[in-house]
Amino acid sequence: MAKLVFGMMQSLDGYVDHMDFAPGPTLFRHFIEEVRGLAGSVYGRRMYEVMRYWDDDHPEWDADERAFAAAWQRQPKWVVSRTLESVGPNATLVQGDLERAIRALKAKRDGEIEVAGPDLARSLTELGLVDEYRLYLCPVVLGRGKPFFAGPRPPLRLTASERIDEHVIRLTYVPA
DSSP: OEEEEEEEEEEEEEEOTTTOOOHHHHHHHHHHHHHHHHHHEEEHHHHHHGGGGGGOOTTTTHHHHHHHHHHHHHHHHHEEOOSSSOOOTTEEEEOHHHHHHHHHHHHHHOEEEEESSSSHHHHHHTTTOOOEEEEEEOOOOOOSSSSSSSOOOOOOEEEEEEEEEOEEEEEEEEOO
16 A cells, blocks of 8 residues: 655745745755655646646756656656646546545555645645655745645654755654
8 A cells, every 4th residue: 555645845934835945956866766766646736737847858957857857757647636637648637536536546556655735735634645744844934835734734743854965854744
């Protein structure tokens, strides 16, 4: 059975915004390895549309960006949407009963499945389906934006902390 994991970079004041801060080289390489090891990813529509950037080859990319794109393109993706009619390569559209679809996905797969985006993570948290939360704390303060926890924070238990680079700490929590 697969484990559903929600993890994102977060500002010190609790916000996620890839436009306001980006991973440094060490953290980006960490994310490449994370993506390579995933059994797949579950996306909401908005986050999937942002990540579709990695479907196209960009000549200006460096070696790490090419490695991330290759890993992202290879992994299976499931896109939860009420409005999309189709999705791109290596992706499956999930419509209808979200709980049933994700429970079936977890039962069929082994390994870790990433949950991408705080809104989808909120819905899956409310259904009791997220098995682990990974907060990558970055030394920035945004003062606004999309919070990591889009709804009430569930009761959590800290299971690990790891320094990823000189600026970022990953905190790992499971539901309490």
